[in-house]
Amino acid sequence: MLIEVQSLNVRYGNKKVLENINLSVSSGEIVTIVGPNGSGKTTLFKAIIGSAPISSGKIIMSPSVKVGYVPQVLNVDRSLPLTAERFLNLVNNRNDQGLLRAQQILGSEDYLSTQISSLSGGQLQRVLLARALMNDPDVLLLDEATRGLDQPGSAAFYKKIEEVRESSGCAVLMISHDLHVVMSASNRVICLNGHICCQGEPQSVASSPEYRDLFGSNIDGTFALYQHNHKENKSRINHSNA
Amino acid sequence: MLDDFMVRATLAGVGVSLAAAPLGCFVVWRRMAYFGEATAHAALLGISLSLMFEFSVFAGALFVSVIMATAVTIGQGRSLFLDTLLGVAGHSCMALGLIIVSFISGVRIELMAYLIGDILAVSKTDVLLIWLGLALVLLLLIWRWSALLLCTLNEDLAAASGLYPKRENFVLTIALAVVVAVGIKVVGVLLIISLLIIPAASSRSLGSTPEKMAIYASLLGALSAILGFNVSYVFDTPTGPSIVCVASLIFLLTLTFSLLKERFRPGIKIT
Numbered sequence: 380m381l382i383e384v385q386s387l388n389v390r391y392g393n394k395k396v397l398e399n400i401n402l403s404v405s406s407g408e409i410v411t412i413v414g415p416n417g418s419g420k421t422t423l424f425k426a427i428i429g430s431a432p433i434s435s436g437k438i439i440m441s442p443s444v445k446v447g448y449v450p451q452v453l454n455v456d457r458s459l460p461l462t463a464e465r466f467l468n469l470v471n472n473r474n475d476q477g478l479l480r481a482q483q484i485l486g487s488e489d490y491l492s493t494q495i496s497s498l499s500g501g502q503l504q505r506v507l508l509a510r511a512l513m514n515d516p517d518v519l520l521l522d523e524a525t526r527g528l529d530q531p532g533s534a535a536f537y538k539k540i541e542e543v544r545e546s547s548g549c550a551v552l553m554i555s556h557d558l559h560v561v562m563s564a565s566n567r568v569i570c571l572n573g574h575i576c577c578q579g580e581p582q583s584v585a586s587s588p589e590y591r592d593l594f595g596s597n598i599d600g601t602f603a604l605y606q607h608n609h610k611e612n613k614s615r616i617n618h619s620n621a
Numbered sequence: 622m623l624d625d626f627m628v629r630a631t632l633a634g635v636g637v638s639l640a641a642a643p644l645g646c647f648v649v650w651r652r653m654a655y656f657g658e659a660t661a662h663a664a665l666l667g668i669s670l671s672l673m674f675e676f677s678v679f680a681g682a683l684f685v686s687v688i689m690a691t692a693v694t695i696g697q698g699r700s701l702f703l704d705t706l707l708g709v710a711g712h713s714c715m716a717l718g719l720i721i722v723s724f725i726s727g728v729r730i731e732l733m734a735y736l737i738g739d740i741l742a743v744s745k746t747d748v749l750l751i752w753l754g755l756a757l758v759l760l761l762l763i764w765r766w767s768a769l770l771l772c773t774l775n776e777d778l779a780a781a782s783g784l785y786p787k788r789e790n791f792v793l794t795i796a797l798a799v800v801v802a803v804g805i806k807v808v809g810v811l812l813i814i815s816l817l818i819i820p821a822a823s824s825r826s827l828g829s830t831p832e833k834m835a836i837y838a839s840l841l842g843a844l845s846a847i848l849g850f851n852v853s854y855v856f857d858t859p860t861g862p863s864i865v866c867v868a869s870l871i872f873l874l875t876l877t878f879s880l881l882k883e884r885f886r887p888g889i890k891i892t
């Protein structure tokens with residue numbers, strides 16, 4: 380077991396953000412967390428990496444477990460001059476294997492000398508993923524990693540993740556709104572709304588009443604996709620016009 | 622050499638500028654300008670207490686700045702109204718400080734010196750304190766440099782890399798309190814924030830890495846202190862405000878320079 384979360388509770392002030400969370404991630408698994416906005420998905424990630432206050436319960440993770448974390452957003456103030464290359468190497472425990480994987484993600488490296496505040500969405504996403512891979516992690520945490528990417532872009536991104544997992548055997552724990560991706564690519568789905576509503580194999584989760592309550596009755600996920608991801612919605616309309 | 626008040630004043634001005642400029646880069650990158658200003662304003666309470674109970678002004682200012690900055694750092698993230706809280710805390714401390722000062726006889730004229738600084742009155746001890754403060758701030762920043770940069774970019778990434786963002790932020794908090802405390806004699810509580818952010822803002826267009834930006838900021842800060850001091854000597858103007866005006870002039874120059882560079886960059890036609 381790489382990560383084990385036991386009866387975790389997180390509160391911000393009086394607000395219960397996470398209540399009695401129990402979950403585990405084993406090596407090589409792809410586990411996806413789905414849930415509406417404000418359901419505590421990002422907070423759960425923050426608790427795992429140690430940046431959210433835990434009010435009770437515990438997270439068991441051996442210190443030898445290497446974590447690669449891809450945040451939801453990286454807001455870099457334009458006043459901070461920092462190249463992508465420098466960002467990759469900033470307080471990062473690199474190793475040869477990790478560097479190799481990072482290079483595969485980065486592809487052509489011509490944008491590495493670019494200031495990080497002027498990277499395109501796709502380039503920034505690649506840089507963030509490459510950074511997370513540089514220590515050859517045992518578990519990769521992806522927080523809505525395809526936000527800001529168009530549909531071909533996010534499809535390519537998930538393909539890369541799959542390749543990384545196959546070659547390195549690392550576990551992937553990800554938060555995603557792309558329900559169709561979730562259903563096809565995950566070993567396990569956790570449906571979160573403050574507490575864990577249901578979890579299990581994608582098909583069993585999709586047919587459970589709790590999941591339908593959250594995402595509507597349209598099981599293939601299209602309805603929920605349109606409801607939850609306006610950016611993707613727009614790009615689809617553009618595609619049909621073209 | 623230190624018996625000459627001009628040498629002491631120059632050393633004091635340069636010392637404070639050198640400490641303020643690299644820290645000021647973090648203030649600019651993290652958009653903490655208002656935080657710095659509120660901390661500096663609050664320091665007036667410390668000054669008034671030290672005048673009342675007759676202990677070192679430096680210690681009084683440092684004490685209140687540290688408390689103020691620590692309280693805000695702890696409160697950070699728990700409240701959405703951080704800048705409102707800063708305004709409330711900073712200005713109430715300042716107002717309270719002004720009331721306390723009004724009870725002490727003979728201090729009313731001296732008060733101006735704490736608001737805008739009185740660099741010509743710095744003693745040998747002041748110069749020593751300023752340079753000790755400078756050494757402390759620089760050591761803290763150099764020691765935690767990479768960690769602070771990563772925390773500035775994204776605290777969750779920093780936590781995932783094994784850092785403790787709250788601890789790193791506290792380093793900045795302490796450094797800020799020290800700069801405020803040593804800067805009071807030179808530019809006063811009202812203007813110290815300008816020594817933090819103006820040189821940093823000027824150096825943005827000059828430095829292509831965070832380190833270069835910090836070094837240029839320090840050089841420009843020191844230059845402002847020396848030129849400002851000479852301006853004030855020649856034209857008999859208040860020294861603190863003169864230093865700040867020179868720093869602003871340098872900012873305008875570098876801004877113009879970078880705009881021109883942008884405009885005439887080869888390969889781009891502006892119609």
